[in-house]
Every structure is written in C-alpha cells, then in structure tokens.
Amino acid sequence: xxxxxxxxxxxxxxxxxxxxxxxxxxxxxxxxxxxxxxxxxxxxxxxxxxxxxxxxxxxxxxxxxxxxxxxxxxxxxxxxxxxxxxxxxxxxxxxxxxxxxxxxxxxxxxxxxxxxxxxxxxxxxxxxxxxxxxxxxxxxxxxxxxxxxxxxxxxxxxxxxxxxxxxxxxxxxxxxxxxxxxxxxxxxxxxxxxxxxxxxxxxxxxxxxxxxxxxxxxxxxxxxxxxxxxxxxxxxxxxxxxxxxxxxxxxxxxxxxxxxxxxxxxxxxxxxxxxxxxxxxxxxxxxxxxxxxxxxxxxxxxxxxxxxxxxxxxxxxxxxxxxxxxxxxxxxxxxxxxxxxxxxxxxxxxxxxxxxxxxxxxxxxxxxxxxxxxxxxxxxxxxxxxxxxxxxxxxxxxxxxxxxxxxxxxxxxxxxxxxxxxxxxxx
Amino acid sequence: xxxxxxxxxxxxxxxxxxxxxxxxxxxxxxxxxxxxxxxxxxxxxxxxxxxxxxxxxxxxxxxxxxxxxxxxxxxxxxxxxxxxxxxxxxxxxxxxxxxxxxxxxxxxxxxxxxxxxxxxxxxxxxxxxxxxxxxxxxxxxxxxxxxxxxxxxxxxxxxxxxxxxxxxxxxxxxxxxxxxxxxxxxxxxxxxxxxxxxxxxxxxxxxxxxxxxxxxxxxxxxxxxxxxxxxxxxxxxxxxxxxxxxxxxxxxxxxxxxxxxxxxxxxxxxxxxxxxxxxxxxxxxxxxxxxxxxxxxxxxxxxxxxxxxxxxxxxxxxx
Numbered sequence: 001x002x003x004x005x006x007x008x009x010x011x012x013x014x015x016x017x018x019x020x021x022x023x024x025x026x027x028x029x030x031x032x033x034x035x036x037x038x039x040x041x042x043x044x045x046x047x048x049x050x051x052x053x054x055x056x057x058x059x060x061x062x063x064x065x066x067x068x069x070x071x072x073x074x075x076x077x078x079x080x081x082x083x084x085x086x087x088x089x090x091x092x093x094x095x096x097x098x099x100x101x102x103x104x105x106x107x108x109x110x111x112x113x114x115x116x117x118x119x120x121x122x123x124x125x126x127x128x129x130x131x132x133x134x135x136x137x138x139x140x141x142x143x144x145x146x147x148x149x150x151x152x153x154x155x156x157x158x159x160x161x162x163x164x165x166x167x168x169x170x171x172x173x174x175x176x177x178x179x180x181x182x183x184x185x186x187x188x189x190x191x192x193x194x195x196x197x198x199x200x201x202x203x204x205x206x207x208x209x210x211x212x213x214x215x216x217x218x219x220x221x222x223x224x225x226x227x228x229x230x231x232x233x234x235x236x237x238x239x240x241x242x243x244x245x246x247x248x249x250x251x252x253x254x255x256x257x258x259x260x261x262x263x264x265x266x267x268x269x270x271x272x273x274x275x276x277x278x279x280x281x282x283x284x285x286x287x288x289x290x291x292x293x294x295x296x297x298x299x300x301x302x303x304x305x306x307x308x309x310x311x312x313x314x315x316x317x318x319x320x321x322x323x324x325x326x327x328x329x330x331x332x333x334x335x336x337x338x339x340x341x342x343x344x345x346x347x348x349x350x351x352x353x354x355x356x357x358x359x360x361x362x363x364x365x366x367x368x369x370x371x372x373x374x375x376x377x378x379x380x381x382x383x384x385x386x387x388x389x390x391x392x393x394x395x396x397x398x399x400x401x402x403x404x405x406x407x408x409x410x411x412x413x414x415x416x417x418x419x420x421x422x423x424x425x426x427x
Numbered sequence: 428x429x430x431x432x433x434x435x436x437x438x439x440x441x442x443x444x445x446x447x448x449x450x451x452x453x454x455x456x457x458x459x460x461x462x463x464x465x466x467x468x469x470x471x472x473x474x475x476x477x478x479x480x481x482x483x484x485x486x487x488x489x490x491x492x493x494x495x496x497x498x499x500x501x502x503x504x505x506x507x508x509x510x511x512x513x514x515x516x517x518x519x520x521x522x523x524x525x526x527x528x529x530x531x532x533x534x535x536x537x538x539x540x541x542x543x544x545x546x547x548x549x550x551x552x553x554x555x556x557x558x559x560x561x562x563x564x565x566x567x568x569x570x571x572x573x574x575x576x577x578x579x580x581x582x583x584x585x586x587x588x589x590x591x592x593x594x595x596x597x598x599x600x601x602x603x604x605x606x607x608x609x610x611x612x613x614x615x616x617x618x619x620x621x622x623x624x625x626x627x628x629x630x631x632x633x634x635x636x637x638x639x640x641x642x643x644x645x646x647x648x649x650x651x652x653x654x655x656x657x658x659x660x661x662x663x664x665x666x667x668x669x670x671x672x673x674x675x676x677x678x679x680x681x682x683x684x685x686x687x688x689x690x691x692x693x694x695x696x697x698x699x700x701x702x703x704x705x706x707x708x709x710x711x712x713x714x715x716x717x718x719x720x721x722x723x724x725x726x727x728x729x730x731x732x733x734x735x736x737x738x739x740x741x742x743x744x745x746x
Contacts, residue, residue: 097466194627195627195628196627196628196629196632198626198627198628199603199626199627199628199631199632200443200632201543201544201565201567201601201605202543202544202562202563202565202600203543203544203563203564203565205627221603231672271547272476272543272544272547272548313520313551316520316522316548317520317521317522317545318540318542319486319542319543319548320542320543320563321542420719
C-alpha cells in the first residue's frame with residue numbers, strides 16, 4: 001500500500017489537542033505523521049489548503065438493514081452513503097431479519113461485511129433473543145466474536161429485573177449496553193410529540209415522560225449493576241437534565257443525539273410529511289434548545305445519525321401508517337456544521353469530539369483520532385461550501401431524508417479509509 | 428355573492444389554514460346556493476361536465492349523500508367509491524388509488540378517511556381538487572362550515588357569540604374544524620368534556636376548557652354536542668355511557684338553566700340518551716335537521732369554489 005500526503009489543511013484532532021494547519025501523511029494504511037511541511041517522495045498528494053482535515057467520523061447508530069431488508073439498504077449501499085457523509089466507521093444496529101442475536105447470525109453478517117463493506121462496520125448485537133425482551137443473548141460469546149455493544153434498539157427492555165441482569169452481564173464482559181429509552185405503555189402508539197402539534201394534527205402524541213422515565217430507570221439500573229450505560233437519541237429537556245445530574249453525581253452514563261433532533265422542531269410535521277416521522281419524535285423549541293445546551297456543555301457526548309432507511313412504499317402512505325425513521329449518514333456532518341458550528345454551539349474540536357472521538361471512546365474502538373500508528377481514516381471538508389439536499393444526489397438506497405430541499409453548509413471532499421481515497425468529489 | 432376574498436385554493440382540506448375572508452367567502456357562496464334547493468328544478472349548471480368522485484374509506488351516510496346531492500345540484504357527474512368494495516381491499520395505497528381515479532379524468536375527489544392528514548397527502552399528489560370530508564381526528568371542514576352557516580342563519584352573526592363544544596374533543600375532527608372556524612370569525616369558544624377527552628394544550632388554539640357542563644351552558648349562545656365515539660374506545664378511562672350522560676348529557680333540565688334561545692347543534696348521528704335526551708334533540712332549540720339541509724349549500728359552495736380555482740390554476744377554459 002502506498003503513501004498519501006494531505007497538505008496544508010487545518011487539521012482538527014482533539015485527541016492530540018491539534019487545531020492548526022498541518023500536513024498529514026498516511027503510509028501503509030496508517031497515520032505516519034502529522035506535522036508542518038512533511039515531505040514524502042512518491043506519495044499521492046491532496047492539496048487541502050482552505051479545507052478542514054478531520055479523523056473519519058464514527059457513527060454509533062446506523063441501520064444497514066442487511067440481512068433481511070435489502071430493499072431498504074445493504075451493507076454495500078449503506079457504507080457508500082457513510083463515506084459520502086465523511087463517516088468511516090459505523091455501528092450496525094441488530095434489528096435486522098433475523099436479528100443479530102447469536103454467534104451464527106454474527107458470523108453471517110461478518111461475511112457480508114467482509115465481502116461488501118467499503119467503510120468500517122462494527123456490530124451491535126441484541127440484548128435479548130429475537131429482540132423480544134424475554135431471554136438474554138449469550139453476551140459472553142458475543143463478546144468473543146468482537147461485538148462492540150449490545151442493544152435491543154427500537155425497543156426498551158420492559159422488565160427491570162431482566163434489564164438489570166443484562167447490565168450486570170455487560171459489565172462482567174466489558175460490553176457496552178445501549179438503551180433505546182421508550183416506555184411503550186406511555187408512548188402508546190403515538191406518532192408525533194404530544195402537545196399542541198399533536199392536537200392540531202389530530203394525531204396521537206408521544207409524551208416526553210415515555211422517554212425520560214425510561215432514561216431515569218436505565219441510569220438507576222446501571223448504577224445498581226455498577227455498569228456503564230449509553231442512552232441513544234435523547235430528544236427532550238428532561239432527559240438532558242437527568243443525564244446532566246447523573247453525570248455530576250458520578251454515574252457512568254453517556255448519550256447521543258441525532259442531527260434531526262438538534263435541527264428541527266415538531267412544527268416540521270405539520271404538513272403530514274412522513275419524512276419528519278421519527279422515534280423519538282421531533283420535539284418542541286424548548287426541547288431543541290435544551291439539546292443544544294446539552295451539546296454545548298458536554299452533557300451530550302455524541303452525535304449519531306440513527307440512519308433509518310425505509311422504502312417509498314413505507315413512507316408515502318398515511319402518516320399514522322408510515323414507518324418511523326429517516327436516513328442521515330450523508331447529511332449529519334453538514335447538519336452539524338450548519339446548526340451547531342455556525343451558530344457557535346460547538347467549535348471544530350468540539351464537533352470532532354462529538355462525531356468521532358467520543359463515539360469511538362464510548363464504544364472502545366481504536367478510531368476517531370489522527371494519532372500516529374492509528375488507521376488512516378481521514379475526512380477532508382470544505383467548510384464553506386453550501387449545498388442543497390436533493391433526493392437524486394443521495395446514494396443511500398432509501399431517500400427518506402428530513403433535510404430534503406434544505407441548504408446545508410459544509411461538504412465532504414474526500415473520505416479516506418485505511419489510507420485509501422474511498423470517496424472523493426472528483427473521483 | 429359578497430366579494431369578501433378571492434378563492435385561489437385548488438383544495439379544501441381544513442379550516443386551520445384558511446383566512447377569515449376565505450371562510451366568509453364560502454359562507455356567502457353557500458348563501459347564494461341555498462336557494463337552489465328550494466326551486467322546483469333543483470339544479471344549476473355550475474359544474475356541468477365535471478366529474479366528482481366520493482372516495483370514502485370510512486362508512487358514512489349523511490356526509491356522502493350530502494356531497495352527492497350537492498354535486499348533482501351543480502350538474503356534476505358523481506361516482507361513489509366505498510373502499511370496502513374497491514381495490515383498496517387488495518392492498519392498493521391511497522396515492523395509487525388517487526392516481527388511478529385521476530387517470531379517469533375526474534375533477535374533484537371528495538375524500539373521507541380514517542387517518543389524519545390523508546386528504547392533505549392525496550392533494551399533494553393530484554392535479555384534481557381534493558375536498559376533505561373528514562380525516563381521522565384532524566378536520567372536517569364542511570361540517571364546521573355548515574355548523575357556522577346554521578349558527579349565522581339563526582343568530583345573525585358569529586363575532587362575539589359564545590359557543591360551547593361538548594363531548595369527545597380529543598378524537599373529534601368536527602371539534603377541531605369548528606374551533607378554527609369559529610375563533611377566526613370572532614366567536615368565543617369553550618370546550619367541555621371529561622379530562623381524558625380533552626387533548627393536550629388545546630387552550631393554545633384560543634379556546635377555554637371546562638369539565639363542568641353547567642359552566643359550559645351558562646351564558647352560551649349555542650352548544651355543539653359531539654357524538655361519543657364509543658367504537659374508538661381504547662381506554663379504561665373512557666367514561667361508560669350512562670356515566671357520561673349523567674355528567675355531560677344535554678337534558679331539558681340543564682337547558683332550562685341556559686339562555687332561553689340557546690341553539691343546540693349536533694353533527695349526527697346522535698346517540699339519544701347519551702349525548703342528549705330525545706326531548707332536546709327534537710326540541711325547539713334544536714337545529715339538527717337544519718344543519719343537514721344547510722350542508723348541501725355549503726358543500727355546493729366548496730365544490731364550486733375549488734373547481735373554479737383549479738381551472739384557473741391548471742389554465743383550463745371554463746365550460
């Protein structure tokens with residue numbers, strides 16, 4: 001494998017406290033140097049003057065839909081979408097068909113990844129068999145297979161006792177548990193945020209209680225188990241406050257938020273467009289402000305897309321019948337630049353922390369930095385380039401994007417995976 | 428017809444988006460059409476050569492027939508599709524059904540649907556006009572317009588009236604459309620129901636809330652009584668029928684404490700002895716059958732206005 005030299009870019013690598021114009025050299029797929037004026041004979045050179053050079057993004061919440069729903073997305077198409085968005089590593093969620101709940105199914109998925117993925121795919125396995133919330137999977141065995149985390153994503157384990165047991169086993173095996181925080185008895189088949197918008201639209205609402213009561217429970221259970229817990233896609237003020245308080249009290253809790261939850265309010269759903277139907281739902285202005293404050297003050301550790309591809313047939317139907325979820329791999333970086341960086345909520349190092357360094361640390365994977373010797377996963381971004389999100393420009397198999405038609409700022413020019421240009425606007 | 432505003436909308440999907448002037452235009456257009464139904468030959472050629480499809484995904488008699496009569500009095504051709512007997516049963520999507528209907532070169536699709544927003548979605552995909560004949564819990568604009576038309580006919584105005592809406596507000600598209608229409612025209616609206624039948628943050632629409640039927644009736648110029656939708660009951664907290672009548676039913680005794688000439692309305696069908704007593708339903712204050720009659724004029728106005736606007740939008744020559 002050859003050499004790749006990225007010259008004159010503003011390198012942002014918070015793990016090494018770098019935020020300066022530097023050259024980056026990749027050799028044999030690894031970072032070989034980050035310094036001023038690196039010279040490397042025979043290296044392929046990319047001029048990154050005026051651009052930002054970041055570690056490849058790590059998205060810890062991605063639905064690749066394979067196996068089982070290849071009409072929505074595949075490992076091949078999903079990882080291509082990731083690369084276009086500057087994401088070099090994804091955590092694939094286990095709510096596939098069959099779900100990733102056994103050694104056999106993990107091996108099957110690994111084979112698919114090996115033969116078709118163009119970015120790094122880490123695997124999250126189910127906490128319970130079939131994600132049915134009844135019987136725990138063999139967490140020790142899954143750990144041996146290199147699983148990065150366990151989650152019944154899309155569902156929360158209802159029985160406290162079973163959840164406690166899962167957290168204890170996760171701790172014993174050094175495994176991260178990721179919680180989808182929703183008490184379905186309280187969300188009660190709702191489809192938008194409960195409040196004036198659900199009332200105006202004549203739709204069943206999803207209360208904030210249905211989320212934060214479960215956040216509270218899972219933090220308490222993790223404390224009892226002595227384990228860490230990661231809360232996925234928080235969306236409301238009370239969840240932010242609860243996690244902030246828990247962190248102050250020393251709880252081992254981390255959390256993430258999606259770009260749509262920090263960018264959009266519940267008013268977006270007023271036209272009954274199912275591209276704004278997601279779970280948790282878009283919330284009120286006050287909730288979005290609380291989320292942004294949580295990102296600013298460090299309560300929220302990570303940004304993850306919750307990339308949830310669905311076919312036209314599943315979205316272009318009556319709002320109440322439409323599937324929950326939107327795609328996000330290709331827009332998450334630009335959404336963060338537009339909504340957080342340009343509005344002074346995060347600076348570049350802060351943004352890289354949320355989108356690369358912290359998710360890698362939370363998952364315990366060797367990614368998210370440009371440290372010497374690490375995999376040369378690198379993104380080069382034009383921070384000022386504005387673009388309009390258009391369905392024909394999306395490479396994901398599905399087009400259910402909440403940002404369609406919106407102008408976003410910041411465009412990925414190159415995504416480099418293990419030292420090779422895996423995506424380039426000129427390629 | 429009073430020229431209070433120009434009607435430029437291809438569709439009539441709800442009252443939330445309409446201006447006061449647009450609502451007044453429909454009402455004044457309806458006034459001019461009401462006379463048609465009193466003629467010996469109850470027909471005008473306003474929609475001659477046009478085709479109206481009544482696409483009903485929910486069982487309905489009065490609304491469907493009212494639209495049919497309205498369209499026929501405007502000389503339109505009418506096709507009724509009840510989805511129980513259509514390709515929808517084979518799994519066809521709403522959009523595909525709509526597109527197939529449009530391929531038959533129809534001009535107006537009147538849609539009743541059990542899901543909120545269905546008409547809005549259909550209208551996005553069709554060049555034909557779409558008139559919402561009730562969607563889920565969302566809106567039922569022509570019902571509210573005929574309620575308002577009837578009130579105006581009885582009391583001469585809407586601005587300044589005190590109107591109480593009593594019943595299952597949470598699951599009622601009639602309540603929502605009435606709230607938008609009445610408040611835009613300057614009425615003071617109170618909603619009255621047991622707490623579990625009041626949807627969240629309803630005060631933000633500009634209405635007052637009470638759980639006391641006496642308070643709702645006191646000083647009210649009109650009471651619009653909604654049907655209790657026991658068939659939708661999915662909650663243990665939903666009141667039992669007798670319990671509901673005891674606490675919220677409109678009875679002669681309760682009306683005696685209200686204004687003498689209080690107007691009593693109901694969109695029908697009535698659950699007698701649950702929402703109101705027969706005495707009240709058939710009594711002197713009741714305008715329930717007048718509402719039905721006025722529904723034809725209002726729906727004629729709605730069909731006429733959307734057809735006219737659609738011609739302008741799609742650049743077709745008028746008949």
